[in-house]
Amino acid sequence: MKHAKTATQNACKLCNPLGACLAFRGIENCVPFLHGSQGCATYIRRYLISHYKEPIDIASSNFHEESAVFGGSHNLQVGLKNVTAQYKPEVIGIATTCLSETIGDDVPMILREYTKTYRNGSPMPIMIHASTPSYQGSHIDGFHAAVRATVETLAEKGERQNLVNMFPNMVSPADLRYLKEIFTDFRLPCMLLPDYSQTMDGGPWGEYHRIPPGGTPASAIANAGKATASIEFTSTLADSKSAAGYLEGAFGVPRHKLSLPIGIKESDKFFDLLETLTEQPRPEKYEDERRRLVDAYADGHKYVFEKKVILYGEEDLVVAMTAFLREIGMTPLLCASGGKSGQLKQRLIELIPDLEEQGIKVREGVDFMDIEDEAKVLKPDFLIGNSKGYTMSRKNNIPLLRIGFPIHDRFGGQRAHHIGYRGTQELFDRIVNTVIEQRQNASSIGYTYM
Amino acid sequence: MEHIGILEGREKQVFEKKGGIETSDIACETSSLSGSVSQRACVFCGSRVVLYPVADAIHIVHGPIGCAAYTWDIRGAVSSGPELHRLSFSTDLQEMDVIYGGEKKLYLSLIELIEQYKPKAAFIYSTCIVGLIGDDIDAVCKKVAAETGIPVLPVHSEGFKGTKKDGYKAACFALMKLIGTGSTEGISKQSINILGEFNLAGEAWIIRKYYERMGIEVVSTLTGDGRIDAVKRAHGASLNVVQCSGSMTSLAKDMEEKYGIPYIRVSYFGIEDMSKSLYDVALHFPEHPEIMEAAKQVVSEEVKKLYPELQKFKKALTGKKAAIYVGGAFKTFSLIKALRSIGMSVVLAGSQTGNKDDYRRLKEMCDEGTVIVDDSNPVELSKFILEKEADLLIGGVKERPIAFKLGIGFCDHNHERKIPLAGFVGMYNFALEVYQSVMSPVWQFAPRKGGNR
Numbered sequence: 001m002k003h004a005k006t007a008t009q010n011a012c013k014l015c016n017p018l019g020a021c022l023a024f025r026g027i028e029n030c031v032p033f034l035h036g037s038q039g040c041a042t043y044i045r046r047y048l049i050s051h052y053k054e055p056i057d058i059a060s061s062n063f064h065e066e067s068a069v070f071g072g073s074h075n076l077q078v079g080l081k082n083v084t085a086q087y088k089p090e091v092i093g094i095a096t097t098c099l100s101e102t103i104g105d106d107v108p109m110i111l112r113e114y115t116k117t118y119r120n121g122s123p124m125p126i127m128i129h130a131s132t133p134s135y136q137g138s139h140i141d142g143f144h145a146a147v148r149a150t151v152e153t154l155a156e157k158g159e160r161q162n163l164v165n166m167f168p169n170m171v172s173p174a175d176l177r178y179l180k181e182i183f184t185d186f187r188l189p190c191m192l193l194p195d196y197s198q199t200m201d202g203g204p205w206g207e208y209h210r211i212p213p214g215g216t217p218a219s220a221i222a223n224a225g226k227a228t229a230s231i232e233f234t235s236t237l238a239d240s241k242s243a244a245g246y247l248e249g250a251f252g253v254p255r256h257k258l259s260l261p262i263g264i265k266e267s268d269k270f271f272d273l274l275e276t277l278t279e280q281p282r283p284e285k286y287e288d289e290r291r292r293l294v295d296a297y298a299d300g301h302k303y304v305f306e307k308k309v310i311l312y313g314e315e316d317l318v319v320a321m322t323a324f325l326r327e328i329g330m331t332p333l334l335c336a337s338g339g340k341s342g343q344l345k346q347r348l349i350e351l352i353p354d355l356e357e358q359g360i361k362v363r364e365g366v367d368f369m370d371i372e373d374e375a376k377v378l379k380p381d382f383l384i385g386n387s388k389g390y391t392m393s394r395k396n397n398i399p400l401l402r403i404g405f406p407i408h409d410r411f412g413g414q415r416a417h418h419i420g421y422r423g424t425q426e427l428f429d430r431i432v433n434t435v436i437e438q439r440q441n442a443s444s445i446g447y448t449y450m
Numbered sequence: 451m452e453h454i455g456i457l458e459g460r461e462k463q464v465f466e467k468k469g470g471i472e473t474s475d476i477a478c479e480t481s482s483l484s485g486s487v488s489q490r491a492c493v494f495c496g497s498r499v500v501l502y503p504v505a506d507a508i509h510i511v512h513g514p515i516g517c518a519a520y521t522w523d524i525r526g527a528v529s530s531g532p533e534l535h536r537l538s539f540s541t542d543l544q545e546m547d548v549i550y551g552g553e554k555k556l557y558l559s560l561i562e563l564i565e566q567y568k569p570k571a572a573f574i575y576s577t578c579i580v581g582l583i584g585d586d587i588d589a590v591c592k593k594v595a596a597e598t599g600i601p602v603l604p605v606h607s608e609g610f611k612g613t614k615k616d617g618y619k620a621a622c623f624a625l626m627k628l629i630g631t632g633s634t635e636g637i638s639k640q641s642i643n644i645l646g647e648f649n650l651a652g653e654a655w656i657i658r659k660y661y662e663r664m665g666i667e668v669v670s671t672l673t674g675d676g677r678i679d680a681v682k683r684a685h686g687a688s689l690n691v692v693q694c695s696g697s698m699t700s701l702a703k704d705m706e707e708k709y710g711i712p713y714i715r716v717s718y719f720g721i722e723d724m725s726k727s728l729y730d731v732a733l734h735f736p737e738h739p740e741i742m743e744a745a746k747q748v749v750s751e752e753v754k755k756l757y758p759e760l761q762k763f764k765k766a767l768t769g770k771k772a773a774i775y776v777g778g779a780f781k782t783f784s785l786i787k788a789l790r791s792i793g794m795s796v797v798l799a800g801s802q803t804g805n806k807d808d809y810r811r812l813k814e815m816c817d818e819g820t821v822i823v824d825d826s827n828p829v830e831l832s833k834f835i836l837e838k839e840a841d842l843l844i845g846g847v848k849e850r851p852i853a854f855k856l857g858i859g860f861c862d863h864n865h866e867r868k869i870p871l872a873g874f875v876g877m878y879n880f881a882l883e884v885y886q887s888v889m890s891p892v893w894q895f896a897p898r899k900g901g902n903r
Binding site: 003004005006007008009010011013014015016017018033036037038039040041042043044045046047049050053054055056057058059060061062063064065067068075076078079080081082083085086087097098099102103133134135136138204205206207208210388391 | 457458459481482483484485486487488489490491492493494495510513514515516517518519520521522523524536537538539540541542543544545547548555558559562563565566578579581582583609610611612827828829832833836847848850851852854855856857895896897898901
C-alpha cells in the first residue's frame with residue numbers, strides 16, 4: 001500500500017535548535033540557552049542525554065502567553081540574569097526556537113538592551129546568538145549556525161599566528177579527541193570548534209560542576225581571524241552558512257573544504273593537507289594506522305564485496321560514508337537524508353560519476369517510512385545509520401549498523417570513532433563483523449571459525 | 451566545595467523540615483522561572499503523556515518537526531494489540547506553511563494517514579507555532595471527522611500556553627469528548643475505570659488482574675493499553691480510580707459532574723499503597739462483602755510471596771538514603787513509604803508539578819532534615835544530593851546523569867522505564883533495581899568516595 005506522503009512519518013531528522021545546543025556545549029564555560037518554550041529545552045536535553053549519558057543543562061526563557069503576545073524580551077532578559085547568577089558562565093549561547101522566531105523577537109537588540117541595563121561594571125558573559133527556527137532545515141543547520149555565529153561574535157583581526165582553525169562538523173567526542181591528538185602530533189596549534197569531547201563524554205565529579213569542564217575557550221576562538229588556515233569537514237554546507245567561509249571573507253583566512261575524512265582516500269586528503277600546512281611529513285604513527293587499515297581491507301575484502309546497503313543520516317555523513325563504502329567494494333543502493341540542502345546528489349555524482357547507470361538512488365528530505373518503502377524493494381544486506389532506523393530494521397529483518405547520532409539503543413555511541421584511519425578501521429571492523437555474524441547465524445552448521 | 455545558593459525568586463519553593471516549626475506553605479503551581487533550567491516540559495508534553503498510550507488512534511503533531519521527533523516511541527507504554535501510538539506523525543511545518551498557514555497541510559495529512567492506517571480516531575496536537583499563526587484546527591478536525599466518519603479530536607497544547615498541567619487538562623478535554631459516545635450495555639454494577647495508569651512495561655495489566663480477581667469489571671483503562679471503543683463507554687463504570695492524580699483528576703471531576711461517577715485517588719506503588727488501592731475500591735461496594743474478602747485474599751497471597759523476598763534487600767539497604775525528584779507529588783508519598791519498607795530514609799523529596807495540599811502532606815510525612823522542593827533544577831538537586839549524602843536518586847532520564855556523575859545509584863521511575871514498578875510484583879522489581887544500583891561496587895571509584903586511591 002502506498003503510504004501517506006503529506007505528513008512526515010518517523011522523521012529522519014531533528015529540529016534546528018538541537019544542533020545549536022550541542023555546538024554551544026563545545027565552548028568552554030558556556031551555557032546553551034533556548035529562547036522559546038520550556039518544552040524545547042527539556043526535550044532536547046532528554047534526547048541528548050540518552051545518547052551522550054552526560055548532564056546537559058540547557059536554559060530556557062520559558063515563554064508564556066504574555067511573552068507570545070507582547071514579545072519575549074522580558075523573559076529573555078530575566079532568563080539571562082538568572083542563568084548568569086546560577087551558572088556564572090563566560091559565554092551564553094542563545095538559540096531561537098520557532099516560537100520566538102515567528103513572533104519576530106529582535107534578539108540582537110534585546111541583548112544590547114540587556115547589556116546596557118545590567119553591565120554596571122560587573123563582568124558580563126559573552127552572548128552569542130544563533131538564529132535557528134525549527135521550521136527551516138534540520139538539526140545540522142542549527143549546529144552550523146551556532147558555529148558560525150560563534151566565530152562571527154568572537155573572532156578578531158590581528159597578526160597572523162601559527163594556528164589552524166578546525167571545524168569538524170557534528171562528529172563524536174571520540175572523533176574530536178582523535179583530531180586533537182593528530183594536531184598535537186603534527187605540533188600544529190589548532191582552534192577546534194566546537195569541542196565537546198570532554199563536556200559530552202567526561203569523567204565523574206567529586207563536586208557539582210555548574211558547567212562541566214572542557215570546550216574551546218572564548219579567548220582561543222577570538223584568534224580564529226588570525227589563523228593561517230581553516231579546515232572544515234563538509235561537502236554540502238553553503239558558503240553563506242560556513243564559519244570557515246566567514247573567516248575567509250572577513251579576515252582572509254584561507255579555507256580548505258574537505259569531506260568528512262572517512263575511508264582511506266578522504267583521510268589521505270586530510271593528512272596531505274596537514275603535511276602541506278606544516279611542511280613536514282605525517283608522524284610515523286599515522287603511517288602505521290594507515291598500513292594496518294590497508295592490511296585490514298585485504299583481510300576482510302571478501303566479506304564486504306558487493307554487499308548492498310541503505311545509508312541514511314546527515315548529508316555530509318552520507319557523502320563521506322559513500323566514499324568509504326565504494327573503496328571497499330560495497331554498493332550503497334540508496335543514499336538518503338532527512339536534510340534538504342539540494343546538494344546531496346551533485347556531491348555523490350562527483351564521487352560516483354556513473355551513479356545513475358549503477359542504479360544508486362539518492363533521496364533527500366525523506367522520513368523513515370520513505371526509507372522503509374525503498375528497503376522493501378531494494379532488499380539490502382544491511383542498513384547503516386543512526387539508531388532510529390531500528391524500527392524498520394526489526395520490522396523488515398534487515399540488520400542495522402549504528403553510526404552517528406543518535407544512538408539511543410546501544411552503549412557507547414559517544415565513544416565511537418568515525419573519521420580518519422582510526423575511525424575507518426573501527427567502521428570496517430564493525431561492518432565485517434556484521435556480515436560474519438549474519439553468515440554465522442544463517443548457517444546450520446554453527447562454525448566456530450568464520 | 452563552592453557554596454551553591456538557591457536562585458533568587460525560588461527560595462519559597464524550597465523547604466527544609468526542622469524542629470517542628472510551623473511554616474507557611476511552599477510556593478508551587480507557578481510557571482518556571484526564566485533561565486532556571488527547570489526539569490519540566492511544556493503544555494504539549496502534558497497532553498502527549500496522557501494520550502500517548504491510546505494505541506488504536508493516530509497522534510499527529512501539528513507544527514515543525516522537533517515536537518514529534520522528540521516524542522517518537524519514547525515511552526514504555528505497551529499495547530496488547532495495535533501499536534499506532536509508537537509511530538510519529540508530524541505536519542513538519544516549513545517556513546511557507548508558517549507564512550501562509552498550515553491548515554491545508556494538516557487536512558491532507560489527516561485524510562491520507564486515516565486512509566493508510568484506518569485508525570479508530572485521530573488526535574491532533576497543536577504546538578507553539580500553531581497558536582501563533584492562528585490555524586483553525588477545530589474546523590479542520592470537524593471537516594475531517596465528517597468526511598472520514600471517525601472522531602478527529604483537536605488537542606490544544608501550544609507549548610507556551612501554561613504548564614504541563616494545562617496540557618493534561620487539554621488531553622482530558624479531548625477524552626471527555628469521546629466518553630459517553632459508546633454503548634454501556636452489559637457493564638456490571640461492580641465496575642471501575644482505571645485512570646492515570648499508562649501501562650508502562652505492562653503495569654496496567656498487573657493492576658487490572660488484581661481488580662478482576664476481586665470480581666470487579668474494568669471498563670476502561672485511561673489511557674494505558676488504551677482503545678477508543680473502551681474510552682467511549684467509560685461512563686458506564688460505577689467508580690473512577692485515579693492514579694497519577696495530577697494528570698487525570700480533572701477528567702475524574704468532569705465525569706463526576708456529567709455522569710455522577712465518584713472517584714478515589716490511589717497509588718499502586720509499594721505494598722502499603724497497593725493494598726490500600728484494592729481495599730478502597732472494595733469499600734466502594736459495601737453491599738458486596740465478597741469483594742472485600744477477595745481483596746484481602748489478593749493482598750495476603752501477594753504479600754506472602756513478596757515479603758520474604760524483600761528481606762534480602764532490606765538487610766543490605768538499611769540506613770541508606772534516597773533523594774526523590776519526580777513529575778507528580780502523589781507518587782512521592784508512595785515512594786517514601788516503599789523506601790521505608792526496605793530500610794531506606796528519604797533526604798530529598800520533590801516534584802515538578804505538586805500542589806499546596808501535596809506539599810503539606812509531604813511535610814507531615816517526611817523525617818526531620820528532609821528537603822522538599824518544587825520545580826527544581828540540576829544545580830539545586832546536586833546541591834542537596836551532596837549535602838544530604840544521598841545514596842540513591844529516583845527520577846527520570848534528565849535526572850539520571852546527575853546521579854551517575856556524582857557517583858550514586860539511580861532508579862528510573864518515569865515513563866521510559868521498561869520494568870514494571872507498580873503492583874506487588876512491581877515492588878519487588880523496585881527493590882531489586884534500587885538494590886542493584888545502590889549496592890554496585892562501581893561507586894567505590896567515585897571521587898566522592900575517595901576514588902579508591
